[in-house]
Amino acid sequence: MSKKKPVVIGNWKMHKTNSEAVIFIKEYLSLMSQKTTLYLAVPFTAIKMAADAAAGSAIVIGAQNVSDIAEGPLTGEVSAPMLCDVAAQFVILGHSERRRFFAEDDNLINRKIRITIQYGLQPLLCIGENAEQRSKDSSEQVVKSQLLSCLEGITDKQLNGLMIAYEPVWAIGTGVTPTADQANQMISMCRKTIADKWDKMTAQKVRLLYGGSVLPSNAREFTAQSEIDGLLVGGASLSVATFMEIVDNAIVSM
Ligand code: PGA
Numbered sequence: 314m315s316k317k318k319p320v321v322i323g324n325w326k327m328h329k330t331n332s333e334a335v336i337f338i339k340e341y342l343s344l345m346s347q348k349t350t351l352y353l354a355v356p357f358t359a360i361k362m363a364a365d366a367a368a369g370s371a372i373v374i375g376a377q378n379v380s381d382i383a384e385g386p387l388t389g390e391v392s393a394p395m396l397c398d399v400a401a402q403f404v405i406l407g408h409s410e411r412r413r414f415f416a417e418d419d420n421l422i423n424r425k426i427r428i429t430i431q432y433g434l435q436p437l438l439c440i441g442e443n444a445e446q447r448s449k450d451s452s453e454q455v456v457k458s459q460l461l462s463c464l465e466g467i468t469d470k471q472l473n474g475l476m477i478a479y480e481p482v483w484a485i486g487t488g489v490t491p492t493a494d495q496a497n498q499m500i501s502m503c504r505k506t507i508a509d510k511w512d513k514m515t516a517q518k519v520r521l522l523y524g525g526s527v528l529p530s531n532a533r534e535f536t537a538q539s540e541i542d543g544l545l546v547g548g549a550s551l552s553v554a555t556f557m558e559i560v561d562n563a564i565v566s567m
Pocket of ligand 1: 324480484487524526527545546547548549
């Protein structure tokens with residue numbers, strides 16, 4: 314099967330106000346040389362303005378979290394229909410910062426994936442082992458178990474539209490990464506796990522990305538790998554110039 318065009322996703326985390334988001338998008342669009350689709354997961358408060366600024370362009374705007382229920386007395390939560398209403402198109406789910414600081418487990422993430430799909434939003438599931446699990450040599454087992462639990466009950470058809478990012482927790486924001494080959498092996502294991510439980514076509518269609526300390530200097534190494542369909546970029550997605558360089562480098566590697 315020929316390699317897919319790599320997809321690059323920026324995760325702004327808790328950075329950028331409305332006006333900063335709009336300035337970023339306008340600047341990016343004015344400098345962009347090739348029409349490559351890219352994704353930006355922006356803070357809830359900036360989704361509407363970012364989506365307006367990106368309307369009709371190659372930039373797709375999404376959220377970084379969603380509630381697992383559609384409506385109710387849940388102070389501080391944001392629901393899937395609310396995200397649809399502000400024109401979000403995708404949602405990051407299961408990010409290690411949500412797991413670690415907000416105690417999200419695979420069960421909750423599974424429910425969030427279901428409601429995301431139900432409302433026609435595209436889920437981007439994050440999985441990855443932490444430093445301790447890695448030191449115990451259980452990375453593969455942890456990643457496989459997260460994958461199967463988070464995707465429990467998801468059909469082949471639903472899985473086709475999913476994106477999954479392998480993000481080793483020890484590589485996030487640290488400047489340390491696995492080698493491109495190690496990342497490729499883990500992602501290949503994820504694809505095989507999907508092929509075994511669902512079907513082979515689905516496993517080929519699901520986009521499997523790498524994330525964790527991606528920079529302009531290493532983007533190409535990762536996307537040149539046979540199994541890596543794209544990148545999830547945190548810190549380096551906050552600057553137009555750096556993010557654009559990552560996108561350009563990632564795509565040259567095809
Ligand atoms: P980083 O973050 O690129 O800053 O390491 C990646 C992520 O958390 O998605």
